[in-house]
Amino acid sequence: MPPAHPPRSVLYVPGDKPRAIDKARTLNADAIILDLEDAVAPEHKSAARDHIRHALQTPWPVPVLIRVNALNTPWEHDDRELALTAGASGIVLPKVEHAHDAHALSLGLPLWAMIETPQGVLNAHHIAAVPGVTTLIVGANDLSRALRTQPHPDRTPLLHALSSVVLAARAHGKTPLDAVYNDIRDIGGFTRECQQGRALGFSGKTLIHPGQIDAANQAFGVTVAEAAEAQALIDAWDAARAEGKSIATHQGALVEQMHVDEAREVLALYAATNR
């Protein structure tokens, strides 16, 4: 199922936890990633594939993707076969480092490439340019480890990488999704990180627990007040244009065509997420 709008909230669900998979069906995340990689121990990979195949036999209300194991792992062949035949909405490929990695998993399905290594960040522009790649996801756990950064509440050590991923995705019209927040008890910290991610230009956030969904939907969504403000700006523009003016002001600020386009996008996201 194609997403109606860029996903605000994308929940990882371990492929070897059928109870969590069943629960995910009832949650209000905008998309689901059924995981075969880091959430699943090697001895559970095979059972996880069976659970995922079974889960995809019944329709889902939102797009469901499969995160396969990285290229050149012992699971690559079986994961690829599942990805090709299970009926997923797309494939999430971890540890993409080069454009040819994305080409290697070109299965005719939308590919969400995880940028979670230094090489991946440096090559994000080339990865985002691959036609089948629709989305870039930051994997901050792997990236922090590879960069030897220290945890920081404002993610200062990762800011360059985070912005590089946004830049690469936006340059190619692809969707950038922010990394997971590991402390499932700390909704305040999670909400602040969502707000930071939105400010940096991400469209949404990847999640690990149902308790994170509402905060992500709110942070990356449009409030009633934001929608009203967008409409007021458009009204000011329309009034100015009706008077033959080329530009307008709204509440003392300059309004040009790009602000109107932005306001229309805000209204479109509001409409798509408030049906």
Ligand SMILES: CC(C)(COP(=O)(O)OP(=O)(O)OC[C@H]1O[C@@H](n2cnc3c(N)ncnc32)[C@H](O)[C@@H]1OP(=O)(O)O)[C@@H](O)C(=O)NCCC(=O)NCCSC(=O)C[C@H](O)C(=O)O
């Ligand atoms: C982190 C968890 C292991 C915590 O699990 P648990 O202790 O069971 O949490 P709760 O008791 O609070 O769970 C309450 C109910 O919610 C269900 N649940 C929990 N998590 C999920 C989920 N992700 N999807 C669907 N449902 C979920 C529980 O089953 C309970 O249900 P019920 O019993 O019916 O009431 C756990 O949350 C978890 O496993 N999360 C996902 C971890 C994961 O997927 N990790 C891999 C992706 S993140 C990653 O790899 C990062 C990236 O690559 C990087 O490098 O940064």
Ligand SMILES: [Mg+2]
């Ligand atoms: Mg990772």
